Amino acid sequence: MSDANPVVLVVDDEVQIRRFLRAGLELDGFTVQDAETGNDALHWATLKPPDLVILDLGLPDMDGGEVLERLRAWSSVPLIVLSVRSNEAEKVRLLENGADDYVVKPFGMAELLARAHAALRRRVQASSGEPVVKAGPLSIDLAARLVTINGERVTLTPKEYKLLQILAQHAGNVVTHQFLLKEVWGSPHLHDTHYLRIFVRKLRQKIEADPTQPRILLTELGVGYRLVVPESANQAAVAN
Amino acid sequence: MIGWDRVRRELRGSAIALVMVAATTVVTYVLTQSLEVRRGSVIYLLPVLLAGWHLGLIPALIAAVAGVLWSGYFFFSPYYSFYLARPNEIINLLLFMVVAVVTSHLANSMKQQTEIARKREKETSDLYAFSRRLAAASSARQIYLAIEEHLANLVQRNVILFGAGGGPKPEQAGLSERLRSAIADVQQGRTLSTTVDDGAGDVWLVRRVSEKTADFGVIAIDLGSVPPQALAEIRQRVDGVLADAAATLEHLDVAHALNEAKMRSEAELLREALIGSVSHELRTPLASILGAATVLSKSPALANDERLSSLAGVVRDESERLNNDIQNLLDATRISSAQIRPRQEWIEPQDIVNSALERRRRRIAGHNITLNMDSNLPLIYVDAILVEQAFVQIVDNAAKYSPPGSSIEVAAKRNGHAVVLSVTDQGVGLTADEHAQLGKRFFRGARHAATTSGSGLGLWIAKAFVGANGGTIEAESAGADRGTTMAIHLPYALPSSQPEVGPDE
Numbered sequence: 001m002s003d004a005n006p007v008v009l010v011v012d013d014e015v016q017i018r019r020f021l022r023a024g025l026e027l028d029g030f031t032v033q034d035a036e037t038g039n040d041a042l043h044w045a046t047l048k049p050p051d052l053v054i055l056d057l058g059l060p061d062m063d064g065g066e067v068l069e070r071l072r073a074w075s076s077v078p079l080i081v082l083s084v085r086s087n088e089a090e091k092v093r094l095l096e097n098g099a100d101d102y103v104v105k106p107f108g109m110a111e112l113l114a115r116a117h118a119a120l121r122r123r124v125q126a127s128s129g130e131p132v133v134k135a136g137p138l139s140i141d142l143a144a145r146l147v148t149i150n151g152e153r154v155t156l157t158p159k160e161y162k163l164l165q166i167l168a169q170h171a172g173n174v175v176t177h178q179f180l181l182k183e184v185w186g187s188p189h190l191h192d193t194h195y196l197r198i199f200v201r202k203l204r205q206k207i208e209a210d211p212t213q214p215r216i217l218l219t220e221l222g223v224g225y226r227l228v229v230p231e232s233a234n235q236a237a238v239a240n
Numbered sequence: 241m242i243g244w245d246r247v248r249r250e251l252r253g254s255a256i257a258l259v260m261v262a263a264t265t266v267v268t269y270v271l272t273q274s275l276e277v278r279r280g281s282v283i284y285l286l287p288v289l290l291a292g293w294h295l296g297l298i299p300a301l302i303a304a305v306a307g308v309l310w311s312g313y314f315f316f317s318p319y320y321s322f323y324l325a326r327p328n329e330i331i332n333l334l335l336f337m338v339v340a341v342v343t344s345h346l347a348n349s350m351k352q353q354t355e356i357a358r359k360r361e362k363e364t365s366d367l368y369a370f371s372r373r374l375a376a377a378s379s380a381r382q383i384y385l386a387i388e389e390h391l392a393n394l395v396q397r398n399v400i401l402f403g404a405g406g407g408p409k410p411e412q413a414g415l416s417e418r419l420r421s422a423i424a425d426v427q428q429g430r431t432l433s434t435t436v437d438d439g440a441g442d443v444w445l446v447r448r449v450s451e452k453t454a455d456f457g458v459i460a461i462d463l464g465s466v467p468p469q470a471l472a473e474i475r476q477r478v479d480g481v482l483a484d485a486a487a488t489l490e491h492l493d494v495a496h497a498l499n500e501a502k503m504r505s506e507a508e509l510l511r512e513a514l515i516g517s518v519s520h521e522l523r524t525p526l527a528s529i530l531g532a533a534t535v536l537s538k539s540p541a542l543a544n545d546e547r548l549s550s551l552a553g554v555v556r557d558e559s560e561r562l563n564n565d566i567q568n569l570l571d572a573t574r575i576s577s578a579q580i581r582p583r584q585e586w587i588e589p590q591d592i593v594n595s596a597l598e599r600r601r602r603r604i605a606g607h608n609i610t611l612n613m614d615s616n617l618p619l620i621y622v623d624a625i626l627v628e629q630a631f632v633q634i635v636d637n638a639a640k641y642s643p644p645g646s647s648i649e650v651a652a653k654r655n656g657h658a659v660v661l662s663v664t665d666q667g668v669g670l671t672a673d674e675h676a677q678l679g680k681r682f683f684r685g686a687r688h689a690a691t692t693s694g695s696g697l698g699l700w701i702a703k704a705f706v707g708a709n710g711g712t713i714e715a716e717s718a719g720a721d722r723g724t725t726m727a728i729h730l731p732y733a734l735p736s737s738q739p740e741v742g743p744d745e
Contacts, residue, residue, distance in 0.1 A: 014524060014527075014528065016525065016528035017524075017528050017531065019528075020528060020532040020535050023532075023535045024531070024534070024535040024538070027535065027538065027539060027540075084523075088583075089583075105523070105527045106526050106527035106529075106530040106531065106560075106563055107530070107531065108530065108531070108556070109531060109535045110534060110538070192739075193586050194585075194586035194739035197587065197588050197619050197739075198619075198739070200588070201588060212590045212611070212613040212614075212615050212652075213590075213594060213611060213613075214594065218594075219588070219591040219595060221587075221591065221595050221624040221625055222583070222625045
């Protein structure tokens with residue numbers, strides 16, 4: 001079975017962080033490859049392409065952002081960034097540069113695993129061509145452009161659907177405001193966050209049981225939105 | 241009262257005047273013999289002018305009289321006689337005497353003015369040297385030395401400084417009883433300035449260096465035997481000198497204070513840099529501890545043992561709490577160094593509440609949470625991260641200061657032109673005194689200081705964060721043990737300026 005184990009490349013210069021990440025990831029069925037430096041990380045990423053990268057930003061030899069940039073030049077491997085709090089602008093920049101998601105230090109293992117699985121699954125789904133994304137009672141058929149809740153069809157306006165579609169394509173991972181605005185409204189509206197707020201409110205009224213306490217379409221303050229898929233929701237529930 | 245000096249000077253002058261007249265006579269004689277000049281009496285004005293200019297009034301008058309006599313001798317009939325008969329000669333005599341008076345007077349006043357000018361120039365250059373010394377002085381000692389020397393130069397007598405400069409004590413300076421008591425009077429502020437006769441015939445001026453404060457000491461100046469009318473002028477000059485010096489002393493004091501302030505702010509910066517770096521150094525191991533605890537709690541070895549897995553939970557919860565405290569320290573540092581720059585954007589108010597509750601899910605799990613949010617609140621234009629952090633703080637406080645199992649109501653409502661995010665608990669409440677002090681930096685209610693841990697920073701930070709977004713935090717409580725409502729009031733734009741979106745195709 002070991003061949004089937006997804007390989008995760010853990011890039012962090014703190015030995016204690018690597019230790020618990022290794023333990024947590026191995027318990028969850030990953031095969032772990034450590035890297036202490038940016039160069040080390042790039043070396044391992046080419047030598048033995050991983051299925052997932054977990055990247056700390058504070059590396060001794062180069063900025064984590066640079067590792068991401070150089071990796072993204074040739075690889076689309078799912079990548080989770082380990083970030084520090086209160087720097088939303090940096091998170092957004094890294095997400096725009098191709099990071100799939102982030103967790104904020106200090107973090108619990110469950111949170112990281114939920115992000116990691118979501119990122120992995122997205123790649124699997126993209127390559128397998130599976131058109132249906134499920135998020136709790138919500139089901140989004142990307143091929144048929146059909147949205148249902150508990151089997152009942154939900155009528156969405158074109159922009160509402162487009163919004164939901166993009167979130168579904170990244171199900172489980174955060175999608176930045178800017179990305180959503182660009183995809184749905186086009187580049188001139190990159191900073192019209194209020195468009196998003198208003199359409200998300202409408203969307204929640206159609207897909208959430210209680211729009212004031214959303215369970216499916218969550219807000220990541222200062223960064224973007226996340227469509228919660230069952231696995232990540234379950235993972236979080238188990239850990240907490 | 242004319243002194244002998246003066247008499248001798250006048251006699252000498254008169255003699256020189258007569259010699260000049262004699263010389264003129266010789267020249268005149270030659271002229272009359274060779275050139276047949278008959279109208280040359282004017283030539284005798286020359287010695288009068290010279291005598292008036294150089295020798296003074298009396299020699300000039302003597303020159304005038306002698307000149308008129310000699311000109312009568314040569315130019316007026318009867319020739320070669322000193323007899324003045326013609327009106328012309330009388331007029332000449334008067335004219336010469338007027339010239340003598342005017343010239344000598346002019347010369348005299350000119351000399352006086354030159355003298356005054358020279359004296360002024362010296363005073364100015366002394367003052368200039370003095371003010372340069374003041375400007376260059378970097379310590380009070382140097383200023384006192386400059387004052388002493390300058391005043392001593394001015395009055396040409398003894399000057400003694402007492403007080404701030406570390407000068408002698410009046411008792412030790414060998415001064416008379418009367419002078420000592422005058423100095424004591426000024427030192428103790430009974431008078432600013434006084435003059436006193438020291439009993440040995442010398443008048444002393446005693447005054448405070450600065451008129452504003454006694455801090456700069458007292459100065460005693462020996463003026464010698466000055467006439468009363470000269471005293472006023474000397475006092476004025478001393479006043480001038482001391483005003484400059486006192487101003488410099490005050491500046492130096494200000495400079496000193498500034499220096500201290502600079503040192504203080506550097507200490508503040510250092511403190512904040514220290515907090516920043518310590519926080520970072522603490523957080524890195526915390527991340528390992530927290531992460532490791534969450535791995536442990538999930539591990540098969542612990543998952544089946546309730547006691548052990550709960551221990552892992554303790555490690556996780558406590559490290560989260562510690563992390564929070566560190567975050568508070570960092571935030572407090574940001575606030576006191578004025579580094580909060582809100583990044584405002586339109587945001588759904590409920591998103592802030594939900595996000596805060598999600599972050600505190602475990603902390604409030606032991607309480608009975610009820611949510612009461614309006615479904616159609618207006619969007620607000622704030623820095624969501626800052627407001628969320630403030631809301632997290634008041635949620636924390638509610639959980640901390642109310643018993644487990646009690647209910648906490650979280651609400652998001654519209655109230656006039658504000659959106660109000662509130663947390664109501666059934667906890668310890670607030671006394672009037674606590675209410676008044678709430679939110680002050682490091683304030684902790686005396687009732688809980690011993691039993692509940694906390695830094696007294698949280699609410700202060702929350703207030704700063706909400707304030708940066710134009711909002712306020714208000715607390716309400718019916719009193720001790722009767723629960724508390726903490727509410728964040730955030731202004732929102734009027735409906736007309738609420739954002740709109742284009743039509744959805």
